[in-house]
Amino acid sequence: MKVPLLAACLLLIALAQGAMAQDIRLQRRACQTLEAVDWRVDPVAMYSIALGCVRKGRFDDAIGYMTIGGAQMHFDAQRVLDPSAGAVNGALNHAFYVALSKKQRTILGQAFERAQQGGLFEARLCALLNGVKAPLHDPGYMIRHGLWQFTQPQAKPLKPDFRAKAAWRKTRRSFMQCT
Numbered sequence: 001m002k003v004p005l006l007a008a009c010l011l012l013i014a015l016a017q018g019a020m021a022q023d024i025r026l027q028r029r030a031c032q033t034l035e036a037v038d039w040r041v042d043p044v045a046m047y048s049i050a051l052g053c054v055r056k057g058r059f060d061d062a063i064g065y066m067t068i069g070g071a072q073m074h075f076d077a078q079r080v081l082d083p084s085a086g087a088v089n090g091a092l093n094h095a096f097y098v099a100l101s102k103k104q105r106t107i108l109g110q111a112f113e114r115a116q117q118g119g120l121f122e123a124r125l126c127a128l129l130n131g132v133k134a135p136l137h138d139p140g141y142m143i144r145h146g147l148w149q150f151t152q153p154q155a156k157p158l159k160p161d162f163r164a165k166a167a168w169r170k171t172r173r174s175f176m177q178c179t
Contacts, residue, residue, distance in 0.1 A: 024088070024095040024141075031056045034064040034128060042137040043069035043076075047096050054104050059111035060121065066096070067125055067176070074175040076139040078167040079158055085146030126178035129171075134164035 024044060031053035038045075046069030053062035069092070077086040097105060115121040143149070143157045172178040 024092050026051050026095055026099055028052065031058050031061055034061060034068075034124070037065075037068060037128065039132050040136050042139070042141050043072045043092060044141050046072065047092055051096060051099055054100060054108060059108055060115065062108065063111055063115050063121070064125060064128075068128070071129060071171050071175050072135050072137065073142070075135055075167055075171045076142045078170065079162045079164070080139055080142050080146070081155065081157060081159055082143065082146035082148035082152075084148070085142045088142050088145035091145065122176070126172070126176055129176060130178055134168035 026044065026048045029045065029048040029052045032049060046065045050062040050065035050069070053059070053065060070089070073086075073089050073092070077089075080086075100108065139158070146157075148155055148157065
């Protein structure tokens with residue numbers, strides 16, 4: 001029996017909504033200084049640490065961990081074959097912001113504005129990003145958010161010819177404008 005095109009489209013939409021709605025759970029993690037970054041953990045862990053920093057009132061460290069997590073996601077989007085998997089970025093940011101109180105969101109926004117003035121904070125982050133090799137964390141968090149887990153479950157999730165060093169350089173230059 002053939003499935004009508006409309007039914008197939010509706011099924012695909014339902015699968016997409018399910019994949020995008022897959023919630024990301026931020027764990028309670030202690031705030032750390034940016035110099036203590038564990039580069040082996042994935043962006044979900046980075047955002048969990050950022051949340052711990054916000055709860056401790058350390059907003060500059062929170063911004064740093066969010067930025068590092070964002071850079072990791074940018075890198076992972078280059079190595080994961082499923083283009084829909086990049087939607088995890090929005091889901092992760094959403095999970096982070098809904099975990100904050102209105103007051104915390106306001107203070108974090110003010111901290112972002114201060115961090116963008118003068119360039120010193122960006123220089124500190126670029127020094128951190130330029131000082132490490134390409135990320136080693138598992139991109140499973142991103143792969144699980146894509147549609148391929150439903151439509152092509154046997155497909156290999158990572159690009160076979162991926163050049164990590166070049167992709168990390170691209171991330172540092174295009175995501176952070178680091179030189």
